[in-house]
Amino acid sequence: MKTFNSYKNPAIAVDLVVFGYHDKVLSALLLNRNEEPFKDGWTLPGSFLQMEETFRAACSRILQTKMGLSDLFLEQLYSFDDPARDPRGRVISVAYYALINPHAFNVVAGKMANDVKWFPVNKLPRLGFDHKVIFKTAVERLKAKILYYPVGFELLNDTFTMTELHELYECVLGIDIDRRNFRRKILDAGYIINTGTKRAGLKNRHPELYTFNKKLGENQFQLHIQIE
């Protein structure tokens, strides 16, 4: 069998859109670059793919070394191929997105390296490379995904109130959803389970706490919400 050489190929980068939900705002983690190109500018965290590395392994390496994160929800987003996307030469970017509960990982403001920072998705700075395009693709994917996959499982605490879940959906989708209809749909779908406990110490009525139904696989429910 003829073998081929592995020279003169485009480089492959793996870039990550890390979503976190915190204080009723959906945010993404960005990295402040300390070298050219785009020195001192913001970009998505990423790295070149090693010769024998899988995409997921590269994602884990990036998350671990740059942010100290591990075991996140990861999904491949798209591969970007614009020949001009990197001024240093030909680089293919395979983009993934990750979901994280910032509280569970102690990566709220101040606890990370100071070149990594959360930005609300609606207040992003200018991004280097073609990362704006990658980012927009990730947001669209998340909006679609949340309608048929319990994304909240990754973004919220183990137990949460109906209002918290409701706010998450309104935030991600950017629309108002009727509180009572949302409740019924979510419960009818078997999407979450009432733990029987309540959150205490609040000024008003103590809300019931729920957990995600882990028996429910992908595509097991469908949230019919009119978008636009």
Add this chain to the structure above:
Amino acid sequence: MKTFNSYKNPAIAVDLVVFGYHDKVLSALLLNRNEEPFKDGWTLPGSFLQMEETFRAACSRILQTKMGLSDLFLEQLYSFDDPARDPRGRVISVAYYALINPHAFNVVAGKMANDVKWFPVNKLPRLGFDHKVIFKTAVERLKAKILYYPVGFELLNDTFTMTELHELYECVLGIDIDRRNFRRKILDAGYIINTGTKRAGLKNRHPELYTFNKKLGENQFQLHIQIE
């Protein structure tokens, strides 16, 4: 700015799943390999990505040189990264799928190079590399896509009968769909337009001919069909 060398990178292949609909059967184009590995076996058509080539350009090159096809519907599917997927070394595969009306391109049986052949998607031979996985991913994507995008536009002739469109949907989705409900949904969605002409020369009643409504963009309609 520091530049990087482009040596010692994984190779990048672009692989294609070409779907065609013919004689009420959904088929895919496969290539009979004339070199190792998998010599004399069947694989998806594909090629290595050139240094300055976009994915779509590579797709066009593959379709043109191996099958004489051009200007097809193309969509990126997924990127595959199993380090063992190619016995010759590390190769990333960026998969696309294409849709084609075999009649419009004269690529029905016998008119193509004899190392290229249509296979019904339910009667595929053993495939080399990880192409079985790529293929299954493509079929799933097509099934999802047909519910919110007028895929038939690419697979059928310019004008077609309601029955032909109906059969296409039943074939792709692999389920029975009520003829009358299907008709109403499709028409209500503004998905197709009645041309006012009829197909003559048939034994039975002459069916009306339709065209796709080209003004209708993506996500403009949603076919609510219960899939298992």
Add this chain to the structure above:
DNA sequence: TCAAAAGTGTTTGTACTACACCCATGC
């Protein structure tokens, strides 16, 4: 006039929408 396929309509049930009211809690 008969068989086969194409066109049309009706009923039923489900589930989404848009609402209003009561309940629990801390101050």
Add this chain to the structure above:
DNA sequence: GCATGGGTGTAGTACAAACACTTTTGA
């Protein structure tokens, strides 16, 4: 007891599912 948010219920409606009849054509 009152303000605030949390829980529950209901009427109207829209649309999908299930189903039957009529029309057109060639033989």
